[in-house]
Structures are given as C-alpha cells and as structure tokens.
Amino acid sequence: MPLTFLDRGERYSADIYADGPGANWLTNPLPVAISHRIVTRNSVLHIALAPGGGQAIRIRPVRP
Secondary structure (H helix, E strand, O other), rough: OEEEOOOOOOHHHHHHHEEOOOOOOOOOOOOOOEEEEEEOOOOOOOOOOOOOOOOEEEEEEOOO
C-alpha cells in the first residue's frame, strides 16, 4: 500500500495491527501482531491478510 497521500517532507509513526501467525477467522481468530515503524510518503506497506482477516494502521505525525 503506497503512502503517497502523506505530506511531502514529513515523517510519521505507523502503528500496525495485523493478523498474527496462524490467524484464521474460523479456527484461530485471536492472533494479532502489533508493530511500529517510521514512514514517509515514499514508504510502501506490504499487507498480508489471513483468510477472513484484516489490518488496521494508525498513522500520526512525528513531532520534533
């Protein structure tokens, strides 16, 4: 997922809530993997979804 919608020259903190290892909506719905990374408008997030899964990403500006 390209992040070209972000402002040029700014840095952001991305909190990523993704399907965890072995997640499956029917047989194993609870695993969640939480990660954090710094992103810019040039970043691309690679999203892998479990069967019936999903992902949420909170993006906030990094303040000096």
